[in-house]
Amino acid sequence: MSKYEFVKEQIKERLQTGQIRPGGRLPSIREISRQFACSRNTAIRAYADLEREHLIYAVPKSGYYAVLRSSQPDDDQTGWIDFAAASPDPAVMPYKDFQHCLNRAIELYQDQLFSYADPQGFFSLRRALEKHLAGAQVFAAPEQISVVSGAQQALYLLASMPFPNGKSAVLVEQPTYHGMLHALDLLGVTAIGITRSAEGIDLDELERHFRNNHIKFFYTVPRYHNPLGTSYTQAQKKQIARLAAKYDVYLVEDDYLADMETGRKADPIFTYDDSAHTVYIKSFSKIMLPGLRLAAVVLPKAMVEAFRLWKAACDSSTAILSQAALEIYLTCGMYERHAAFVRERYQARMHALREACGRYLPQEIRIDVPDGGIFTRLLLPGQIDSDELAASLRQQQVLVRPVHRCFLRTHPKENGLRISIIRTDEKQVERGMQLLGETVDRFRSQKRPVQTGRAVEWI
Structure with a gap:
């Protein structure tokens, strides 16, 4: 190792361990020369390398300051097994690749990135999305694609705005993504539930809802599925599309894990919709950096202008720098390579979960672990309360999420847990399922049946 490399590594270690805190002033060039018995040129070269790596920055006539955060986490979760998380594993995030795309975007677009932009999204990104979505059998022109600040913003806007059918109620699967339920509740939207199991939904019941209730859209x-982890069959998706057209009900298809698909012919409902009744949402949060808040919405032509107006009223436009960087990330092939890497990693974890469940969980627990995705739902015996079990597991440094939070207040709840593998490795999955099985065994002899109650299902 050369002298300058040694000096550079020593300073980097001080930054990573927190000896030099973020925003803190680094020793001067003269002080570095004295500390390491090196020339000024060596110290300058080491600092220049650290600046190129975005670990420090220079202030003229003042000195150098630290950018890098300490590698020691603010909230130390060492030793925890997290089956509750939904945000991606930091270990698989493409930080360096996306940093390159951000730098390239600034070089290419410069002042375009720092002014007001089209609420519908950066046009060159929408053009790249047209090609990207076509690979998943979602064919749409850039004019039908809108870039939003995360899928959650899209759901909130769709729940708020009027639809061409003039209807007002929203039909949701039960259980479903809690973020959608929260948005509907805050907006005071009439929400109706339809039970979804591992086998899907009752299509006759779906038709009754479409025919008898004033359904604006069906959120699916x-x-x-979050939290079940299961997927509709091709026949079910075709029938849902057919019923939506027949009764003039729109579908809001949340395809948040499209890139995790392991089946070659698993097309979205959008593919089977010949009547332009499907709003398709594609999130990038589970593959890339969720803090970027980027998602794409494909809209029927009849809804494009209304959605654009509601989006403009909400935040004018989604962050342009992030959009431009995503365009480069998609077009240079980085996204597809990283998606394949993440898909393989998460698929291995789901396989480990399936094996561990078979070894450690008692037969009274019902669980069906899919081949892909990140979630599965675990149903508990009647005498075990999911909240009490979650609290007991937390004392053992195992985090889980009860599924009753994924239900409408007016719908019968399930007594179970959502299990996520997105932030666990194979060893943690093994140990976590062992602890869960042991804890369930202790609970079974102590608890009385849990009362789930009854609820109104029709309005």
Whole structure:
């Protein structure tokens, strides 16, 4: 190792361990020369390398300051097994690749990135999305694609705005993504539930809802459902599209895990919709950096202008720098390579979960672990309360999420847990399922049956 490399590594270690805190002033060039018995040129070269790596920055006539955060986490979760998380594993995030795309975006677009932009999204990104979505059998012109600040913003806007059918109620699967339920509740939207199981939904019941209730749209997660982890069959997706056209009900298809698909012919509902009744939402949060808040919405032509107006009233436009960087990330092939890497990693974890469940969980627990995705739902015996079990597991440094939070207040709840593998490795999955099985065994002899109660299902 050369002298300058040694000096550079020593300073980097001080930054990573927190000896030099973020925003803190680094020793001067003269002080570095004295500390390491090196020339001024060596110290300058080491600092220049650290600045190129975005670990420090220079202030003229003042000195150098630290950018890098300490590698020691603010909230130390060492030793915890997290089956509750939904945000991606930091270990698989493409920080360096996306940093390159951000730098390239600034070089290419410069002042375009720092002014007001089209609420519908950066046009060159929408053009790249047209090609990207076509690979998943979602064919739409850039004019039908809107870039939003995360899928949650899209759901909130769709729940708020009027639809061409003039209807007002929203039909949701039960259980479903809690973020959608929260948005509907805050907006005071009439929400109706339809039970979804591992086998899907009752299509006759779906038709009754479409025919008898004033349904604006049906919110569905056909692929790797949150929290169930299951997917609709091709026949079910075709029938849902057919019923939507027949009764003039729109579908809001949340395809948040499209890139995790392991089946070659698992097309979205959008593919089978010949009547332009499907709003398709594609999130990038589970593959990339969720803090970027980027998602794409494909809209029927009749809804494009209304959605654009509601989006403009909400935040004018989604962050342009993030959009431009995503365009480069998609077009240079980085996204597809990283998606394949993440898909393989998460699929291995789901396989480990399936094996561990078979070894450690008692037969009274019902669980069906899918081949892909990140979630599965675990149903508990009647005498075990999911909240009490979650609290007991937390004392053992195992985090889980009860599924009753994924239900409408007016719908019968399930006594179970959502299990996520997105922030666990194979060893943690093994140990976590062992602890869960042991804890369930202790609970079974102590608890009385849990009362789930009854609820109104029709309005």
